Amino acid sequence: MNDQPILKVDGLSVAYGPVRALRGVSIEVRRGRTVSVIGPNGAGKSTLLWTITGLLKPAAGSVELEGEVISGLKPETIARRGLAIVPEGRHNFLSLTVADNLRLAQIAGRRRGGDEALYERTLDRFPVLRDRLDSPASQLSGGEAQQLAIARALLTKPLILLLDEPSFGLAPLTVEGVFEELVRLKEEGMTVLMVEQNAGKALEVADDAYILSNGEVETASSAESLKSQEDFDAAYFGEGGAF
Amino acid sequence: MLQHIFDAAATGSLYAVIALGIALVFGVMRLVNFAYGELLMVGGYVVLLTAGLPWPLIVACTLAAVGIVAFLMERIAFRPVREADPTTMLITSFAVSILLQNIAVWIAGRRPKGVSFGSSLSEPVDIAGASVPIVEPVTLGVVAASLILFVFIMRKTELGVQMRAAAEDFRMARLMGVRADSVIVAAFVASGVLAAIAALLLVATTGSVSPYMGLQPVLIGFVATVIGGMGSLIGAAVGGFALGAVTVLLQVVLPESVVSYRDAFVFSFVILVLLAWPQGLFANRAAEERV
Amino acid sequence: MADEKRSRSVRSALRHDGRARLALGLVGLIVAAELLSNWSPAVESFVITTLINVMIVVGLYILIGNSGVVSFGQISFMALGAYMTGLITVEASRKEFLLPDLPGWLSSLHLGTLPALVIVVVLVGLIAALLGIPLMRLSGLSASIATLSLLIISNVLITQSSSITGGNQTFIGVPVTTTTEVALVGAILAIFVAIWFRRSRIGLLLRASRDDEPAARAAGVSVTKERVVAFGISGALIGLAGAFYAHFVGSFSPDDFYFEITFTTLAMLVVGGLYSLEGAVVGALLISTIQEMLGRLENGEGLGPIHATLHDGVTAIVLACIVIAVMIFRPSGLMGHRDTDDEGPADEEDRPTPVVPADDPEAAT
Numbered sequence: 085m086n087d088q089p090i091l092k093v094d095g096l097s098v099a100y101g102p103v104r105a106l107r108g109v110s111i112e113v114r115r116g117r118t119v120s121v122i123g124p125n126g127a128g129k130s131t132l133l134w135t136i137t138g139l140l141k142p143a144a145g146s147v148e149l150e151g152e153v154i155s156g157l158k159p160e161t162i163a164r165r166g167l168a169i170v171p172e173g174r175h176n177f178l179s180l181t182v183a184d185n186l187r188l189a190q191i192a193g194r195r196r197g198g199d200e201a202l203y204e205r206t207l208d209r210f211p212v213l214r215d216r217l218d219s220p221a222s223q224l225s226g227g228e229a230q231q232l233a234i235a236r237a238l239l240t241k242p243l244i245l246l247l248d249e250p251s252f253g254l255a256p257l258t259v260e261g262v263f264e265e266l267v268r269l270k271e272e273g274m275t276v277l278m279v280e281q282n283a284g285k286a287l288e289v290a291d292d293a294y295i296l297s298n299g300e301v302e303t304a305s306s307a308e309s310l311k312s313q314e315d316f317d318a319a320y321f322g323e324g325g326a327f
Numbered sequence: 328m329l330q331h332i333f334d335a336a337a338t339g340s341l342y343a344v345i346a347l348g349i350a351l352v353f354g355v356m357r358l359v360n361f362a363y364g365e366l367l368m369v370g371g372y373v374v375l376l377t378a379g380l381p382w383p384l385i386v387a388c389t390l391a392a393v394g395i396v397a398f399l400m401e402r403i404a405f406r407p408v409r410e411a412d413p414t415t416m417l418i419t420s421f422a423v424s425i426l427l428q429n430i431a432v433w434i435a436g437r438r439p440k441g442v443s444f445g446s447s448l449s450e451p452v453d454i455a456g457a458s459v460p461i462v463e464p465v466t467l468g469v470v471a472a473s474l475i476l477f478v479f480i481m482r483k484t485e486l487g488v489q490m491r492a493a494a495e496d497f498r499m500a501r502l503m504g505v506r507a508d509s510v511i512v513a514a515f516v517a518s519g520v521l522a523a524i525a526a527l528l529l530v531a532t533t534g535s536v537s538p539y540m541g542l543q544p545v546l547i548g549f550v551a552t553v554i555g556g557m558g559s560l561i562g563a564a565v566g567g568f569a570l571g572a573v574t575v576l577l578q579v580v581l582p583e584s585v586v587s588y589r590d591a592f593v594f595s596f597v598i599l600v601l602l603a604w605p606q607g608l609f610a611n612r613a614a615e616e617r618v
Numbered sequence: 619m620a621d622e623k624r625s626r627s628v629r630s631a632l633r634h635d636g637r638a639r640l641a642l643g644l645v646g647l648i649v650a651a652e653l654l655s656n657w658s659p660a661v662e663s664f665v666i667t668t669l670i671n672v673m674i675v676v677g678l679y680i681l682i683g684n685s686g687v688v689s690f691g692q693i694s695f696m697a698l699g700a701y702m703t704g705l706i707t708v709e710a711s712r713k714e715f716l717l718p719d720l721p722g723w724l725s726s727l728h729l730g731t732l733p734a735l736v737i738v739v740v741l742v743g744l745i746a747a748l749l750g751i752p753l754m755r756l757s758g759l760s761a762s763i764a765t766l767s768l769l770i771i772s773n774v775l776i777t778q779s780s781s782i783t784g785g786n787q788t789f790i791g792v793p794v795t796t797t798t799e800v801a802l803v804g805a806i807l808a809i810f811v812a813i814w815f816r817r818s819r820i821g822l823l824l825r826a827s828r829d830d831e832p833a834a835r836a837a838g839v840s841v842t843k844e845r846v847v848a849f850g851i852s853g854a855l856i857g858l859a860g861a862f863y864a865h866f867v868g869s870f871s872p873d874d875f876y877f878e879i880t881f882t883t884l885a886m887l888v889v890g891g892l893y894s895l896e897g898a899v900v901g902a903l904l905i906s907t908i909q910e911m912l913g914r915l916e917n918g919e920g921l922g923p924i925h926a927t928l929h930d931g932v933t934a935i936v937l938a939c940i941v942i943a944v945m946i947f948r949p950s951g952l953m954g955h956r957d958t959d960d961e962g963p964a965d966e967e968d969r970p971t972p973v974v975p976a977d978d979p980e981a982a983t
Contacts, residue, residue, distance in 0.1 A: 137502055163504040175499040177492045184488050191485050192504030240504065359759055407946040413759050414688045418888055419945045425881050426938035432931030542877070546770065549763060591774040594767035601760045602752055 088151050089114045090244050090275045091136070091167075096145035096155075098128075098135050105131040106299045108145065111277075113244060113292075118266070118276040120286040120307065123296035129279040130172065132296065133248050136277075137169055138162040150243060166196060166243035172252050174233040178222035182213055185221050185232060189239035198241040210235050227258035234265065245269070247278040251285060263289055329457035331579050337463040339571030340470035341528055345544050346551035346567030347477070348521035350560050353552065354494030355514045357413055361420040362400060363548060364541025365427035366519055369396050370526025371536035372431060374444045385444060390523045396427075397519025401512060409511070424541070431538035438537070445531030466528050473524055474564070477517075481560070486513055494560070547571075550597050643899075644809070648802060655798040660919075662798060663866075668906040669801035670863050672899055674879075675886045676808040677855035679898035681848045682887065684821050685841075686828035687757065690880055691765030694772035695746055695853040697875035699738045699860030701776065701783055704792045706734040707865075712791045719781035731795045731865055738861045739854050746853020747846055754845035769880060776872045788871045796866035804862050808855050812895050815851060820844045828893075882909070885941045891951025900953055905940075909933055 091113040098106040106128045113119045123129055134140045136147050138159035147155040154162050177185050190203060207214045210231045216224065224232060230250070237245055250266070251259040259282070266289045269276060280286035287293055290307040303310065345367075352360050373392045377385045404423050408415050448462035481487035486509075493500040493510045501507055525544065530536060547570065555566025574593070578586055651669065655662040674696060682688055705713075705720075710728045713720060729737075749768065756764050776783050783789065815821045826833075827841040864870060882905065890901025912933040914921050944951060 139498060139502070158507070159498070159501040160504050160506050163502055169502055171499065171502070175496055177495050177499070179495050180488070180491060184491070187485075188488055188492050188500075188503055188505070191489070195504075236503070357759075359763070404942055404946075408949070411945070411949055414686075414762070414892075415945050415949050417688065417759065417762055418884065419942055421881060422885070422938045422941035422945070425934055426942070429931035429934035429938065433929045433935065437930065549766075553763060587778045588774060591771045591778075594770045594774075597767045598753070598764045601756055601764045 089148075090150060091277060092148040092151075093132070093136065094146050094148070096132070096135060096147065097143045098131050098140055099143045104143075104299060106135070106142075109296070109299070109301050110145075111294050111301065111304070113275060113277050115275055116270075116273045117291045118270050118278065118289055120290035120293045121277070121279045121296055122281070122283045122286050122293060123302075125281065127296040128299040129281075129296055130248060131299075133169065133246055133277075133279055136162075136246065137167065163192060163240065164195060166241070167246065168237035168240045168242035168244070169246040169248065170230075170233045170237050170250060172248040174229050176221040176224070176229055176232050176236070179220065181218055181220055182224070182232060183217040185236055186213070186217075186239055189236040192240040196241040198239060202239065202241060206235050206238050209238075226254050227261060230254060230258065230262055231265075234262075244275040244277060247276065247280075249280055250278065251280065251282050259285070329455060330459055331576065333454070333457060333459045333463050335572040335575040337466045338575045339568035340467055341525060341532075342547050342551055342571035343564040343567035344470055344473065344521050344525045344528075345548040346555065346563040346570075347474075347560060348518035348525070349545070349548040350552045350555070350563030351490075351494075351514050351518045351521070354560065355490065355497060355511055356405070356409060356416075358405060358416045358420060359413075359549070360518075361417070361545060362404075362423040362427060363518065363522060364543075364545030365424050365431075366393050366397055366400075366522035366541070367526045367529065367544050368431060368536070368538060368541040369393055369427065370523045371442070371530050371540055372435060374527065374530045375435075375440060375442050375536050378442060378444060382444075386527060389527055390520055393523035393526065394516050394519040397515045397522070398512065401515040405515075406508075406511075424545075428538045428541070435538070439535045439540075440537070441535050442530050443534070444527075446534060448531050449534070462528075462531050466532070469524065469528060473521070477521075486510075490514060550593060553597050553600055640813075643896075644806060647805070651798055651802050664906075664910045665798055666796060666801045666866050667910075668903060669798070669805040670796075670859050670866065671883065671886060671906045672805040672902040673801075673808045673859035673862065674856050674883045675890075675898045675902040676805075676812050676895065677852045677859060678883060678887050679895055680812050680815055680855065681845075681852035683893045683895065683898065684816060684824040684828065685754075685845045685848050686893075687754065687761045687845060688884075688892075689765040689849070689852075690762055690884070691753075691768035691772075692852060692856050693875050693880045693883070694769050695742050695857045696860035696863065696879070697772055697776060697872070698745065699742050699857030700864035700870055700875065701789065702738050702741065702857075703731075703734045703861035703864050704789050704870075705782070706737060707731055707793055708791045716791065717781065717784060721782075724782070731793060735858060735861055739858050742857025742860075743850050743854030746857070747850030750846040750849030750853070754849050755842050769876070773872055773876050776875075783872070786872060788869050790869040792864045792868050792870075794865060794868045796862050801862060801866070804858065808859075809895070809899065811851065811855060812898075815848070816895065820847050824848060882937065885937055887951075888941055889944050889951060891953040894951065894953040897951045897953030901951065904952075905937065908936065908940075912936055 089112040091111075093109060093111045096106055096109045097104065109128070109132060111119065111121065111132075121129055121132060131140065135142050135155070138154065138157055138161070142155050145155070146153050149162070149165055149167060152165075154165060154167070157165075177188070180188070186203070186206075190198060193202065212228050213232055213235055216228070221229065221232060247266075250262050254262065263285055266276065266278075270289065278286060278290070287307045287310060293303075293305065293307040293310045294301050295303040295310075345363075348366075349360060349363050352358055352363070370389050370393045373389045374385055377388045380388070400423060404419055405416065408419050445462065448465055449460050451458045452461045452464070454464065481491055489500065489505045490510055490513060492503070493505055493507075497507070500510070529540070529544070548567070551567035551570045552563040553566075554570065555562030555564070570593070574589065577589060581589070651665050655665045674692075678689070678692055681692065705724055706727055706729050708716070708728070710726050713725050713728075717725070753761065753764050753768065777786050779785070780787070816825075824841070824844045827844070860875070863874075883902075886901040886905040887898050888901070889897075889905060890899070891897025911921055912928060915924065915926060915928040916930060916933055918927045948954075
């Protein structure tokens with residue numbers, strides 16, 4: 085095992101017109117770790133994820149996946165290199181059946197060595213989906229839809245899984261389930277980068293954490309120490325609007 | 328009466344094919360392609376040029392040529408403006424339309440030319456007591472077969488699944504590794520093939536081609552896709568069929584003096600539909616959250 | 619503080635500079651038009667055509683440049699203006715002969731050019747504003763398709779109402795009163811109306827909404843109302859241009875006001891720059907000139923020493939290629955967002971390109 089991080093974001097700056105959304109953000113995600121980026125609304129968390137996926141072009145800085153620069157590549161190329169995202173609001177293809185949603189992911193996964201066994205394992209993980217393969221994705225409940233979104237991401241056999249606000253818009257009980265799923269993924273060795281407003285939950289599962297505020301990394305440390313730190317409260321609740 | 332129903336069904340299914348071609352490209356890249364009509368026109372002229380050949384060769388040449396023109400159109404004119412706003416794309420497609428029209432003027436002149444393709448199809452045939460030109464049942468058959476093939480490709484093949492996904496949420500599709508280029512090229516080529524089919528049927532029905540023959544069909548296609556919900560493939564096809572059928576039936580039902588105003592009614596209806604869903608039809612995906 | 623002061627003085631200097639450029643530009647336009655018109659009747663007719671094009675394109679700019687709503691339907695108002703002035707100014711006896719089914723009061727109506735122009739501006743402006751009330755509730759592609767529908771509807775109405783318009787027949791006998799001077803007055807009037815409108819509160823609000831419609835709506839700017847005003851003014855000017863056109867050519871037919879001129883005038887605006895008044899004028903001058911030169915070659919009239927004969931269709935091909943090239947390489951047009959007398963120094967030009975995920979531009983709301 086080398087010590088190279090799976091994902092390395094270095095000095096990333098992004099601007100929307102005159103507004104700078106990210107300023108010199110650097111983060112690292114090592115193999116098998118779960119990293120949370122927390123921060124109030126508008127801190128630049130989603131911008132960070134979008135830039136990593138290639139949907140936004142950085143004004144400065146770089147993103148590396150397993151040591152290779154991916155910033156500037158097309159989103160589909162980055163996805164094919166092994167970066168999967170579960171976006172906020174899930175964005176399943178509602179007009180497609182559950183099976184077709186999964187099939188789409190399989191097309192991407194096959195190139196990375198995903199096979200029938202992976203498909204079966206994924207369906208075993210989410211038995212609800214197996215029962216509903218032929219229904220349109222639009223008919224799933226919030227929790228089921230989140231499961232489909234995660235299943236879809238896993239089927240691409242990713243090197244790293246990006247999660248954008250996984251608890252957003254879900255009932256509390258469902259949120260519980262999502263985070264249980266995250267713990268399970270972590271135990272299986274999946275590398276995860278998560279952006280989440282629900283800081284308590286996010287820190288519970290995370291190994292490392294970054295606090296993003298006004299487009300800059302305010303604090304980077306282990307999740308453990310962050311939970312006990314005072315400046316966490318200051319940085320987080322001080323901004324207001326998070327809860 | 329049965330005769331009118333045949334007329335209506337034939338026109339409706341022709342319009343359905345035309346509308347589908349427009350909706351297909353709109354779905355994946357939000358482009359309202361004015362130049363779609365010129366794909367039909369190119370198809371018409373290919374039929375004219377190959378008129379001496381056996382008909383299967385004519386059909387093959389038309390499908391291939393229009394597919395290639397559609398491919399080139401995407402490559403040369405639309406790919407560079409793909410990331411621009413819809414207005415830029417709309418104006419570009421307007422310009423491409425004028426360009427192709429006038430290339431036809433340059434090569435073949437402004438005047439309509441007669442084509443003998445499928446002239447034997449205009450002979451009447453007796454179906455359940457109604458006398459209809461053979462071209463009508465042929466149109467129905469061809470359209471039905473094309474649509475079945477189209478639906479099969481969209482449902483069963485990997486490319487089809489990718490295209491449907493891209494039509495619904497282009498960015499998310501890319502985030503799942505669907506290549507934007509391939510999907511858009513596929514959509515253009517498919518819309519070219521649909522245009523070629525429509526051109527063959529149209530030329531067989533009217534027996535003439537002209538540089539401006541694409542205008543009427545493309546307007547029909549716009550109306551149908553607007554009525555059927557822009558971006559929805561099934562909606563567009565149904566909208567096209569309904570429009571075609573209704574136009575023909577109005578022709579029969581309405582008095583002569585009103586019929587001449589038909590298009591004014593049709594396009595007023597378009598404006599009303601747009602007003603009733605000001606955000607709706609065009610922006611059905613934009614209303615959702617961002618990725 | 620010091621910085622602000624300096625930037626203000628820079629601004630006012632630029633404004634003066636802008637005024638000087640405007641004055642220089644207008645003087646240049648007048649001198650060039652007069653000199654060229656005395657050259658030969660053919661050149662004079664080119665000058666007048668060009669000036670009418672300037673009017674139309676500036677009219678388009680008032681709506682499109684300020685609000686960002688791309689209308690394909692403004693040429694309907696040109697048609698309306700042309701037919702209206704025709705019906706007013708053609709002698710009663712000729713009307714009886716040409717349009718025997720005309721309603722009595724219209725048939726006996728006969729006024730001079732000037733009152734006719736006033737009536738055209740007022741009526742067409744009102745009609746445009748009324749049509750704008752529903753149409754301008756739409757944005758983006760919906761607005762473009764709806765205004766395109768308007769163009770088609772107006773063409774159907776003109777060709778089918780043959781008792782009033784003569785239908786597909788050429789409408790003849792309109793007194794030829796548009797001289798170079800008249801056309802110059804029209805073009806300059808249009809430019810001043812555009813400057814005034816751009817500086818007006820409504821113009822400012824519209825431009826704010828153009829750049830960020832949801833934000834403008836959120837800030838309480840009811841964009842619809844402002845757009846209706848722009849639509850009306852644009853319609854009135856283009857209607858006037860239509861009347862000028864009618865009094866220039868003397869006879870016209872419905873096809874003169876359909877897709878072809880819609881495309882060429884839009885091309886002029888696009889090439890100059892959709893959001894720039896200077897661009898509208900430059901685009902109109904440039905494209906009209908190219909069109910004239912190629913057109914002459916196409917007709918075999920030759921161009922000075924050049925006697926090559928171009929094939930029919932070449933002019934439109936060149937025009938279409940220019941538009942496509944501009945869209946690909948310089949979508950903001952030759953003049954970018956620059957404006958001669960703009961108060962803010964080219965602020966729009968300096969703005970960094972927004973980096974928004976570009977695959978689905980509509981989703982950027």
